[in-house]
Amino acid sequence: MLFEKVLIKNHTTFKIGGYVKYFAQPESIEDIIYIVKLAKDKDLKIIPITNGSDIIFPDYEINAIVIKLDKMKGIDIIDEDVVEIMAGEGLAKIAIYLENLGLSGFEYLYGIPGKIGGSVCKNAGAYGIEIKDLLLKAFVVSWDGELLELKNEELNLRYRESDLLKYGILYKAQFKLKKDNPDIIRKRRLEFSERRKRTQPYGVQTAGCMFKNPNNMSAGKLIESVGLKGYRVGDVIISEKHANFFINLGDGKAEDVLKLMEIARKRVYEEYGIMLEEEVVVIR
Ligand SMILES: Cc1cc2nc3c(=O)[nH]c(=O)nc-3n(C[C@H](O)[C@H](O)[C@H](O)COP(=O)(O)OP(=O)(O)OC[C@H]3O[C@@H](n4cnc5c(N)ncnc54)[C@H](O)[C@@H]3O)c2cc1C
Numbered sequence: 001m002l003f004e005k006v007l008i009k010n011h012t013t014f015k016i017g018g019y020v021k022y023f024a025q026p027e028s029i030e031d032i033i034y035i036v037k038l039a040k041d042k043d044l045k046i047i048p049i050t051n052g053s054d055i056i057f058p059d060y061e062i063n064a065i066v067i068k069l070d071k072m073k074g075i076d077i078i079d080e081d082v083v084e085i086m087a088g089e090g091l092a093k094i095a096i097y098l099e100n101l102g103l104s105g106f107e108y109l110y111g112i113p114g115k116i117g118g119s120v121c122k123n124a125g126a127y128g129i130e131i132k133d134l135l136l137k138a139f140v141v142s143w144d145g146e147l148l149e150l151k152n153e154e155l156n157l158r159y160r161e162s163d164l165l166k167y168g169i170l171y172k173a174q175f176k177l178k179k180d181n182p183d184i185i186r187k188r189r190l191e192f193s194e195r196r197k198r199t200q201p202y203g204v205q206t207a208g209c210m211f212k213n214p215n216n217m218s219a220g221k222l223i224e225s226v227g228l229k230g231y232r233v234g235d236v237i238i239s240e241k242h243a244n245f246f247i248n249l250g251d252g253k254a255e256d257v258l259k260l261m262e263i264a265r266k267r268v269y270e271e272y273g274i275m276l277e278e279e280v281v282v283i284r
Helices: 029-042 091-100 116-121 182-199 219-225 254-272
Strands: 002-007 019-024 045-049 062-068 075-079 082-086 135-142 147-151 168-176 205-209 236-238 245-248
Touching: 029 045, 029 062, 029 135, 029 168, 045 116, 045 168, 075 091, 091 116, 091 182, 116 168, 219 254, 236 254, 245 254
Parallel strands: 019 062, 045 062
Antiparallel strands: 002 019, 075 082, 082 168, 135 147, 135 168, 205 245, 236 245
8 A cells, every 4th residue: 555666657647757755545544544644753745646637746756655546436326416426536437427327517527537536626627617516525634634524615616726735635525416317418428528529639648738727818829829839848749739738748757847838938928928827736
């Protein structure tokens, strides 16, 4: 369950990042509590991840415990439209599971390659629905190893951010969904999925959108308009399909990503006076 000196790039969708001092994959709440207490004893920082699809680790070794909750599995129906989902369940699987039960909400998030832990933390959203609209409660192991139950409002969920990490590590979340016809839910899911494939790169090594959309403008369009589509630093390139996505062509480094981000930010600022803000989580 606890490993030493692990290459973290193998645990992210961007396939970028160097070694971490410790890496843990808990399978129970007790395991999480054990790791939290161990980190406290060793005075180490904990970085929780679930699918690593929205995070960039540095190229150098970091003195921390990365705790990956992808083995925390389970979906429980606790009322006719209320479900509890463990941190390690992926959004695509959840969407299909709930669709078959005639429960609507997750079909909007179907194409996001995240799992529940990171998706609550980042208030993931697409096509007009975000986690904030569905979440009732978050179940968390606090940084002191205590079990907390937090209401939606306490997490201060906002545009691709929340206060979750102030409290601790999410192991389970409760959601309220809407009853609907499974065929209608499926139709919506397939439409969103099709739209995503048309507009975003897929089947590539990426961490999704690098920057937030400023004041309802598209960060991708801004980066495109300053001529940076296809611009490359090392083995990292700005997608030709959607300029807010950077792609690791194979041997990309965090340093290359950060340089590219700086170039995009500088060029957009010079042209429009708009300072792009990071959407992706950068561990520094
Ligand atoms: C191709 C592609 C398309 C994407 N499209 C979208 C999109 O349309 N909309 C969107 O919102 N996002 C999108 N993303 C970004 C990303 O997939 C989402 O933010 C996703 O919800 C993150 O989930 P994750 O499990 O990968 O999180 P991770 O990357 O593992 O973690 C993200 C953050 O959450 C924290 N965290 C993770 N697990 C826990 C936990 N158990 N407890 C507390 N904190 C935790 C991490 O420390 C980190 O700060 C896309 C990414 C890719 C690669």
